[in-house]
């Protein structure tokens with residue numbers, strides 16, 4: 001049987017079929033799901049974990065040698081990959097998290113917060129380095145962030161319980177440049193995922209050091225769906241315009257790229273160059289866009305692991321990105337699948353397909 005990524009829109013199910021075919025088993029047109037036992041998790045999120053210490057009501061900027069007051073403080077689960085995982089779980093996906101925390105109270109807060117959002121924490125690793133923290137100082141519309149990476153920077157391939165590659169259908173990797181251990185071991189992770197027939201999505205996020213030390217020509221062919229935003233794509237490829245950036249990565253795509261363009265929506269680009277431009281769902285009343293990219297990833301990947309066509313995954317991603325902007329922070333609008341359904345129907349006139 002011949003199966004080609006070029007001729008068929010791969011979903012995680014067709015991808016699984018592909019792996020079975022190249023292994024030589026006879027699978028005429030049977031649903032691959034019937035041939036393999038269902039896995040424990042739809043998605044394993046591999047990424048950074050930290051707490052956010054959010055300070056509000058600060059009268060003026062910090063100054064060396066002086067002490068100042070903030071009138072409000074919130075200590076909460078931070079991290080872009082955690083927003084992804086929590087929201088994917090709210091959307092009905094079975095999600096586990098692979099990440100490193102310290103043996104400290106921040107680590108406990110991270111663990112219990114993930115569990116409260118329906119994310120399985122059995123694959124969290126506890127190390128001797130303290131849990132990371134970001135101090136977010138808000139001054140009106142502006143904010144200054146200071147991050148101590150801590151344990152997130154330590155975790156590498158050897159820390160991961162490899163049974164996760166057997167237990168999850170899909171791996172979502174995020175915030176690579178915040179995690180030097182993962183960045184170093186990226187090929188070991190991707191190669192094992194491929195060997196186990198696990199599909200992969202990757203959102204590198206911005207590189208705070210702006211070194212962009214990721215060889216996309218060797219990494220992207222092993223990634224099923226690459227999910228950058230426009231600025232990140234240009235920085236990664238060292239190009240000055242978006243068309244050149246797209247042209248640089250397109251031949252190296254494993255299957256597809258979801259290019260996120262903020263309030264303008266997204267572009268789905270396949271390896272063969274096919275493009276689907278999809279405007280954003282218009283929200284005239286944006287509360288904030290914190291975490292819109294992660295919520296978009298959560299919608300796209302949740303649709304993908306359900307076996308929906310890539311265009312529907314894109315639409316779901318745009319929708320959940322827009323839903324994100326209807327409440328404060330990255331998870332505020334994702335209290336339950338019913339709540340998300342209601343916002344989609346009432347604010348955006350669209351029935352989400354999850």
Ligand SMILES: Nc1ncnc2c1ncn2[C@@H]1O[C@H](COP(=O)(O)OP(=O)(O)OP(=O)(O)O)[C@@H](O)[C@H]1O
Nearest residue numbers: 229260261262263265280291292293296318321322
């Ligand atoms: N203001 C908005 N109104 C409606 N939809 C939006 C808005 N902002 C973002 N979205 C939707 O969310 C998707 C992802 O957002 P965005 O492009 O900002 O991702 P990102 O840059 O990765 O974000 P992040 O900074 O959270 O990592 C967009 O493609 C769009 O569909």
Ligand SMILES: [Mg+2]
Nearest residue numbers: 205229293294
């Ligand atoms: Mg992003």
